[in-house]
Amino acid sequence: MESLFKSVGKGLLYLLVLPFFLLVISGYAIAGLIVFIYLFFKSIVLFFMGRSLDIELPEDKKAKQIIQKAIPASTNPVIKQDGAPQSETLDNIVLTTSKTFVPYDEPSNVEEACFGIDIESEKQSEPSKEKVLPPVSVNELHSINATPSEEKKIVVKTNDIPQDDIPLGKYSPKKTHFDDLDDEDDGKEKEKDSGVDIHFKDF
Amino acid sequence: MLPVLLKLTESDKRLLIAFLLVFILIFVIVGAIGYLIVRVMKWQGKRLDSCVSDVVYSRVITDKKTFSKYAHKKNWIIFYKAARIPVIIMLFSGIILVIRNLVYHDFSYDIFNKVNGFSTVLFLWNFDGMFILDPLTLSFTFNPPELVHSPEFVLAAWGSYVFVPGMAVGGLWYLWCAQSLISRTLRIKKLSESIFDKNLDKFNQNEQLMNSLNAGQAPLNSEAKPTEENKSLEK
Numbered sequence: 279m280e281s282l283f284k285s286v287g288k289g290l291l292y293l294l295v296l297p298f299f300l301l302v303i304s305g306y307a308i309a310g311l312i313v314f315i316y317l318f319f320k321s322i323v324l325f326f327m328g329r330s331l332d333i334e335l336p337e338d339k340k341a342k343q344i345i346q347k348a349i350p351a352s353t354n355p356v357i358k359q360d361g362a363p364q365s366e367t368l369d370n371i372v373l374t375t376s377k378t379f380v381p382y383d384e385p386s387n388v389e390e391a392c393f394g395i396d397i398e399s400e401k402q403s404e405p406s407k408e409k410v411l412p413p414v415s416v417n418e419l420h421s422i423n424a425t426p427s428e429e430k431k432i433v434v435k436t437n438d439i440p441q442d443d444i445p446l447g448k449y450s451p452k453k454t455h456f457d458d459l460d461d462e463d464d465g466k467e468k469e470k471d472s473g474v475d476i477h478f479k480d481f
Numbered sequence: 482m483l484p485v486l487l488k489l490t491e492s493d494k495r496l497l498i499a500f501l502l503v504f505i506l507i508f509v510i511v512g513a514i515g516y517l518i519v520r521v522m523k524w525q526g527k528r529l530d531s532c533v534s535d536v537v538y539s540r541v542i543t544d545k546k547t548f549s550k551y552a553h554k555k556n557w558i559i560f561y562k563a564a565r566i567p568v569i570i571m572l573f574s575g576i577i578l579v580i581r582n583l584v585y586h587d588f589s590y591d592i593f594n595k596v597n598g599f600s601t602v603l604f605l606w607n608f609d610g611m612f613i614l615d616p617l618t619l620s621f622t623f624n625p626p627e628l629v630h631s632p633e634f635v636l637a638a639w640g641s642y643v644f645v646p647g648m649a650v651g652g653l654w655y656l657w658c659a660q661s662l663i664s665r666t667l668r669i670k671k672l673s674e675s676i677f678d679k680n681l682d683k684f685n686q687n688e689q690l691m692n693s694l695n696a697g698q699a700p701l702n703s704e705a706k707p708t709e710e711n712k713s714l715e716k
Contacts, residue, residue, distance in 0.1 A: 285509045286505055286512065288512035288515060288516065289507070289509055289510070289515070292511050292514070293508070293511055303659055303663065306662055307655065310564065310658070313560070313561070314560075314561055314564055317558070317561040318561075321561075331558065333532070333555065335551065337536045338535060340539075340541050341535040341538070341541045342535065344539040345538070345539055348539075
């Protein structure tokens with residue numbers, strides 16, 4: 279009953295306020311029309327000056343610069359995902375498997391940072407980018423880390439890494455897990471000549 | 482008045498109660514609509530936050546006046562960008578009507594007439610004499626409205642068929658934009674007061690001073706009894 283009275287009271291109040299609200303909204307509508315016409319002509323002038331009426335004001339640009347400067351300096355993992363301190367020697371280490379080679383580089387653009395490095399396009403653009411490093415076992419790795427002054431390129435033996443450690447790569451609908459399974463027969467396929475090949479694995 | 486009420490028949494009393502219930506229902510519906518408008522305006526106002534948050538977080542703007550000026554400038558640009566489509570719709574509708582008038586050489590054209598106006602596609606009723614209330618006998622009669630016109634498509638009214646819906650859609654859309662403008666303006670006012678607020682409600686300078694003086698010590702007016710450990714230290 280109390281809520282009903284409240285609703286009725288609110289209804290009465292809104293009915294009383296309604297004319298003032300309509301007055302305010304019509305006033306804003308007229309003012310908006312005037313400003314609209316002004317901004318329309320301003321945008322035309324700006325268009326012929328080679329600019330556009332942008333929502334980004336100088337203050338926004340300044341704020342953007344400050345934020346962009348602040349992100350690399352931050353150690354907050356939420357702000358900077360790779361904010362953890364890295365040793366100099368580990369920069370040269372690349373963990374690889376026999377199947378794919380995914381070197382870690384700083385992302386060059388936002389798309390790369392979000393979705394990872396496109397391996398296929400990287401290979402196409404820079405086919406000879408692979409680093410050839412002398413083999414070092416995992417046990418030797420710690421001893422070398424203790425002497426960072428040595429300019430020694432390190433690589434972890436691929437054979438020492440369990441094959442279950444599948445490196446993270448960019449998802450591609452063309453390359454599925456099913457394709458990975460079929461890669462076991464790569465050697466056999468290479469022997470065959472090119473052409474239509476229908477292969478019934480289980481038969 | 483009371484004798485008149487006492488003289489009311491049972492059916493008249495029922496009618497009065499029904500009227501009262503209808504009024505209450507109208508007020509409740511209006512209250513619900515008003516509540517909905519308030520909620521929508523709050524939602525519209527919140528959309529400003531994403532536009533002005535960067536300059537506040539990065540402390541590019543540090544005072545109320547600059548923030549208000551910056552936010553209002555941005556508010557008008559947002560309105561301009563939002564109101565372009567409804568204004569174009571309304572302009573297009575207006576141009577269509579002008580072209581129609583130029584084609585027919587008829588500048589005294591009533592767009593809502595029943596012959597070649599928008600009313601040709603509407604149901605029209607005659608509401609005269611619908612409610613008849615006799616104050617002397619308190620007798621009430623209800624007559625159903627008479628249907629005057631049924632919808633029919635008239636080719637000559639094509640101008641009004643484009644103009645009226647176009648203006649209605651564009652006008653309502655534009656009013657929505659104006660309401661957003663008001664909501665954002667209210668939000669700017671609220672934010673400019675809250676962001677740079679220097680509130681001293683919970684601040685007590687004496688308390689702060691005493692805390693700094695007695696750091697690590699028991700308060701001067703403490704009634705806590707000395708423990709055995711403290712006693713040994715005192716000796």
